[in-house]
Amino acid sequence: MSAIAPDKTPRTAAPEVRRRQLIAATIDAIAEDGLSGTTLAGVARRAGLSTGLVNFHFRSKDILLAETLDHLAQELRAAWRDAIAAPGLAPAQKLTVIVDAHFDPAIIDRRKIAVWFAFFGETQARAAYRRHTTDIDMERLDASTALCREIALAGGYASADPEGIGRALEALFDGFWLNMLVYPHRFSHDDAKAQIMAYLAGNFPRDFG
Amino acid sequence: MSAIAPDKTPRTAAPEVRRRQLIAATIDAIAEDGLSGTTLAGVARRAGLSTGLVNFHFRSKDILLAETLDHLAQELRAAWRDAIAAPGLAPAQKLTVIVDAHFDPAIIDRRKIAVWFAFFGETQARAAYRRHTTDIDMERLDASTALCREIALAGGYASADPEGIGRALEALFDGFWLNMLVYPHRFSHDDAKAQIMAYLAGNFPRDFG
Amino acid sequence: MSAIAPDKTPRTAAPEVRRRQLIAATIDAIAEDGLSGTTLAGVARRAGLSTGLVNFHFRSKDILLAETLDHLAQELRAAWRDAIAAPGLAPAQKLTVIVDAHFDPAIIDRRKIAVWFAFFGETQARAAYRRHTTDIDMERLDASTALCREIALAGGYASADPEGIGRALEALFDGFWLNMLVYPHRFSHDDAKAQIMAYLAGNFPRDFG
Amino acid sequence: MSAIAPDKTPRTAAPEVRRRQLIAATIDAIAEDGLSGTTLAGVARRAGLSTGLVNFHFRSKDILLAETLDHLAQELRAAWRDAIAAPGLAPAQKLTVIVDAHFDPAIIDRRKIAVWFAFFGETQARAAYRRHTTDIDMERLDASTALCREIALAGGYASADPEGIGRALEALFDGFWLNMLVYPHRFSHDDAKAQIMAYLAGNFPRDFG
DNA sequence: CATGAATGAGTCTTCATTCAT
DNA sequence: AATGAATGAAGACTCATTCAT
Numbered sequence: 001m002s003a004i005a006p007d008k009t010p011r012t013a014a015p016e017v018r019r020r021q022l023i024a025a026t027i028d029a030i031a032e033d034g035l036s037g038t039t040l041a042g043v044a045r046r047a048g049l050s051t052g053l054v055n056f057h058f059r060s061k062d063i064l065l066a067e068t069l070d071h072l073a074q075e076l077r078a079a080w081r082d083a084i085a086a087p088g089l090a091p092a093q094k095l096t097v098i099v100d101a102h103f104d105p106a107i108i109d110r111r112k113i114a115v116w117f118a119f120f121g122e123t124q125a126r127a128a129y130r131r132h133t134t135d136i137d138m139e140r141l142d143a144s145t146a147l148c149r150e151i152a153l154a155g156g157y158a159s160a161d162p163e164g165i166g167r168a169l170e171a172l173f174d175g176f177w178l179n180m181l182v183y184p185h186r187f188s189h190d191d192a193k194a195q196i197m198a199y200l201a202g203n204f205p206r207d208f209g
Numbered sequence: 210m211s212a213i214a215p216d217k218t219p220r221t222a223a224p225e226v227r228r229r230q231l232i233a234a235t236i237d238a239i240a241e242d243g244l245s246g247t248t249l250a251g252v253a254r255r256a257g258l259s260t261g262l263v264n265f266h267f268r269s270k271d272i273l274l275a276e277t278l279d280h281l282a283q284e285l286r287a288a289w290r291d292a293i294a295a296p297g298l299a300p301a302q303k304l305t306v307i308v309d310a311h312f313d314p315a316i317i318d319r320r321k322i323a324v325w326f327a328f329f330g331e332t333q334a335r336a337a338y339r340r341h342t343t344d345i346d347m348e349r350l351d352a353s354t355a356l357c358r359e360i361a362l363a364g365g366y367a368s369a370d371p372e373g374i375g376r377a378l379e380a381l382f383d384g385f386w387l388n389m390l391v392y393p394h395r396f397s398h399d400d401a402k403a404q405i406m407a408y409l410a411g412n413f414p415r416d417f418g
Numbered sequence: 419m420s421a422i423a424p425d426k427t428p429r430t431a432a433p434e435v436r437r438r439q440l441i442a443a444t445i446d447a448i449a450e451d452g453l454s455g456t457t458l459a460g461v462a463r464r465a466g467l468s469t470g471l472v473n474f475h476f477r478s479k480d481i482l483l484a485e486t487l488d489h490l491a492q493e494l495r496a497a498w499r500d501a502i503a504a505p506g507l508a509p510a511q512k513l514t515v516i517v518d519a520h521f522d523p524a525i526i527d528r529r530k531i532a533v534w535f536a537f538f539g540e541t542q543a544r545a546a547y548r549r550h551t552t553d554i555d556m557e558r559l560d561a562s563t564a565l566c567r568e569i570a571l572a573g574g575y576a577s578a579d580p581e582g583i584g585r586a587l588e589a590l591f592d593g594f595w596l597n598m599l600v601y602p603h604r605f606s607h608d609d610a611k612a613q614i615m616a617y618l619a620g621n622f623p624r625d626f627g
Numbered sequence: 628m629s630a631i632a633p634d635k636t637p638r639t640a641a642p643e644v645r646r647r648q649l650i651a652a653t654i655d656a657i658a659e660d661g662l663s664g665t666t667l668a669g670v671a672r673r674a675g676l677s678t679g680l681v682n683f684h685f686r687s688k689d690i691l692l693a694e695t696l697d698h699l700a701q702e703l704r705a706a707w708r709d710a711i712a713a714p715g716l717a718p719a720q721k722l723t724v725i726v727d728a729h730f731d732p733a734i735i736d737r738r739k740i741a742v743w744f745a746f747f748g749e750t751q752a753r754a755a756y757r758r759h760t761t762d763i764d765m766e767r768l769d770a771s772t773a774l775c776r777e778i779a780l781a782g783g784y785a786s787a788d789p790e791g792i793g794r795a796l797e798a799l800f801d802g803f804w805l806n807m808l809v810y811p812h813r814f815s816h817d818d819a820k821a822q823i824m825a826y827l828a829g830n831f832p833r834d835f836g
Numbered sequence: 837c838a839t840g841a842a843t844g845a846g847t848c849t850t851c852a853t854t855c856a857t
Numbered sequence: 858a859a860t861g862a863a864t865g866a867a868g869a870c871t872c873a874t875t876c877a878t
Contacts, residue, residue: 012856012862034334036245039847050864055849057862114333121330123391124323125243130391137392161407167388167396168381168404175384179376182332182339183346187376195377198370202411221837248872259839264874266837430841430877452752454663457868468843473870475841532751539748541809542741543661548809555810579825585806585814586822590795593802597794600750600757601764605794613795616788620829639858666851677860682853684858 018057019067021047026068031111035065035118062128069119070132072112077136079107084143091150092207095200098144102173103193113181137170144169151204165203172196227266228276230256235277240320244327249273271337278328279341281321286345288316293352300359301416304409307353311382312402322390346379353378360413374412381405436475437485439465444486449529453483453536480546487537488550490530495554497525502561509568510625513618516562520591521611531599555588562587569622583621590614645684646694648674653695658738662745667691689755696746697759699739704763706734711770718777719834722827725771729800730820740808764797771796778831792830799823 013021025047029038040061044051058064083097101107119129145166152160176192201208234256238247249270253260267273292306310316328338354375361369385401410417431439443465447456458479462469476482501515519525537547563584570578594610619626640648652674656665667688671678685691710724728734746756772793779787803819828835 015862018862031333034331036331037334040849041847051848052850052864052866053862056864061848117326117332118330120387120391121327122243122245123326124240125246134392141395164400164404164407167400168408170388171381171384171396171401171404172377173384174387175380175382176376178329178383178387179379182329183343186350187380191373191376192380195373195380198373199377199408199411202408224837227837249874250872260873261839261841261875262837270873433841436841449751452749454749455752458870459868469869470843470845470871471841474843477870479869535744535750536748538805538809539745540661540663541744542658543664552810559813582818582822582825585803585818586799586826588806589799589802589814589819589822591802592805593798593800594794596747596801596805597797600747601761604768605798609791609794610798613791613798616791617795617826617829620826642858645858667853668851678852679854679860679862680858688852 015057018049018053022049022054022057022064023068023071026064027072027111027115030068030118031114035122038065040064066128066132068115069129072115073132073136076102076107077139079104080140090207091147091154092200092204095144095147095151096197096208098140098147099169099193099196099200103176103189103196105189108177110181110184113177117178117181141166141170148203151207155204155206157204160203165200168199169196172199224266227258227262231258231263231266231273232277232280235273236281236320236324239277239327240323244274244331247274274328275337275341277324278338281324282341282345285310285316286348288313289349299416300356300363301409301413304353304356304360305406305417307349307356308378308402308405308409312385312398312405314398317386319390319393322386326387326390350375350379357412360416364413364415366413369412374409377408378405381408433475436467436471440467440472440475440482441486441489444482445490445529445533448486448536449532453540456483458482483537484546484550486533487547490533491550491554494520494525495557497522498558508625509565509572510618510622513562513565513569514615514626516558516565517587517611517614517618521594521607521614523607526595528599528602531595535596535599559584559588566621569625573622573624575622578621583618586617587614590617642684645676645680649676649681649684649691650695650698653691654699654738654742657695657745658741662692662749665692692746693755693759695742696756699742700759700763703728703734704766706731707767717834718774718781719827719831722771722774722778723824723835725767725774726796726820726823726827730803730816730823732816735804737808737811740804744805744808768793768797775830778834782831782833784831787830792827795826796823799826 022043025043026038028046029042033039033042040054041051043064044054054061054064058067080098080101083101084094086097089097119133123129123133145162148160148162148165151157152162172192172195176187176196179187180189180192197208231252234252235247237255238251242248242251249263250260252273253263263270263273267276289307289310292310293303295306298306328342332338332342354371357369357371357374360366361371381401381404385396385405388396389398389401406417440461443461444456446464447460451457451460458472459469461482462472472479472482476485498516498519501519502512504515507515537551541547541551563580566578566580566583569575570580590610590613594605594614597605598607598610615626649670652670653665655673656669660666660669667681668678670691671681681688681691685694707725707728710728711721713724716724746760750756750760772789775787775789775792778784779789799819799822803814803823806814807816807819824835
């Protein structure tokens, strides 16, 4: 549990501060107790606040959860989009920084992966959760696929299948995340990155040494 | 001897029949309502039985859920183990039938994938769930890795990394499952299989034509 | 408070029995605590049952309240309709038994009047309550008016205003109820009846001696 | 909803101004949301003020409600007492202006009637509410009765029952109010007045032409 | 074996009231 | 005087579990 220091904070704070604090506490709660084990009381306790305050800042538990998911989605999206926006990157380098972003311990740790899969697990039942991730997932799939297409064209990989490679990358991202979550002793950030880069090297040997 | 005419569905049934019936209903319930939305009343309704009966055949909800997960795990395990047990299969062929088993619509459909991920989502919080999958996952990881090692040795792929390939296969299995679940229009059983086979062909070109 | 004996009742009872029991307890609760002071816990306590059972037999508090109001409305409606259905009654006699029914202590006591006015007080805010009374009130208004018209015609009261008299009767019913509720020492069942009969005698002297 | 303009009012105001403003907002709130649906937040919103301010000017919600009821009671009392205080009125004329006051749209509208009945509905449960109305109701009942007595004596109506007529008048006031509230399309201010005057004419034909 | 009414603990939510600013 | 964030108690509702029939 990563504590959210309630110490020096004044009794009352700006709503935006409280909202961030409560979302952070929600991530902790889901990671530790699971989605079905997460209660507003647990969130409030972790944030060092009263239960009533959660409903004051988020109108309902559902909204709190949706905004928590949204927060994670936006954070991840910003990470890889910022990375590929750096000037002077070749397509293969852009693909590389996308991979890096998804396995950078500073951006994504087991706690957050746990939250992602908590939501994935309920995704079918609660359409509301899908809204927050579909666009972002599709954006990344399309971006990866486009980069593969560029690389294939520029590098003369006549038989390459950029669409298939794009989909396989998505699967590798999610699949390594899951295995890092469930079997952390066998699956590490670095190994995941290495295997994905090896996969890309297999497809585009002249671009991924 | 009682001469009471039996309905076609007898009011009482063998315990084992009821257990299977209730596990099937539980899978439906989880797939439709999510794990947190699954209630014993919902399971009973889907099974066409009374609520009290669930607790009669399974001592608690937790036990019902654990046995449901166990059922899925055993079913999947049996599928690929039976497949590779066929006589006269070369290592590459064994790896191929493992892949086939994981993307055979008769064995694994979206409903079951939904259940798998429902449990994955709670995996951190409920150690009980892990017990039922860890052994089975590790068994498959070890089997795949061993097969890769065999292929690498026999085929003279000096630079191959069987352990890494084994882990990547796990990730591809889980990752394609998740994407087939969430984005069924973009990810299909057949494409998943094709991409994984392409990945293997990239690593072992002389064994996976 | 009229106790609902929980004594000899078996642990489990037919739903219809429990529903009646809970509606009776609800009437007591509203009469004693007011509508806003009525809680499911209070109803359950008065019925000698657990709180969960209320939601088991009535899906929500709103439904319980609506069915309670409906019960009172149907009871009152049945009382006066049964009374005027007796064979061989002249119109003036029918009007008389309608008045009697509304001030018969066996049918309407202060406890029930309290419940009526509890609902009237919320009538504007909760349209749901109106549905349960409008038809019944209008039916009575129309019946009274029709009887006045008959009497006026048959008795040759040329200047009588049956519609106005009908509305005044409605007002007298409700107004005496309210005053019997709030000022029981000044307003009694019998006096209310007497004043209403005097009002009718003033309008139709030859029919109401 | 009758808006309480928060526009040009300065940020701070005399306590008495705020109190009147909050009572007006309370009347709106009760009329629209019912007594149980009335919250301090709703009152504050309607007054265009902050929630904390309500508790600042009225020490508790109960006090606010009691003072709101008191305000209505005093207003109505003042209306009819001022009316009969006009010089040179005969008893029958005084009774007439009392009736007029109770059905003058400028004094009593559906919004206020809704509030009256909201309180009546809770009257049994909350003795506090009774205090504010009992004296006023009894004062009016006694005044009406005394006037009837005067008329009966002066007019030689030997068989008249002033006490009964007084009680019937109370019932007609309250009963017509209720029906005007619930069935505004069938019951109007003017008709109510007309029927009550007809009732008085029936009892005192020589005084109420 | 089977039923379904009954229980009661747990949770979300609302809201009067407080209080630092 | 005024604000609005914060608190915490209270209540509706859900649901796993029990149990008499």
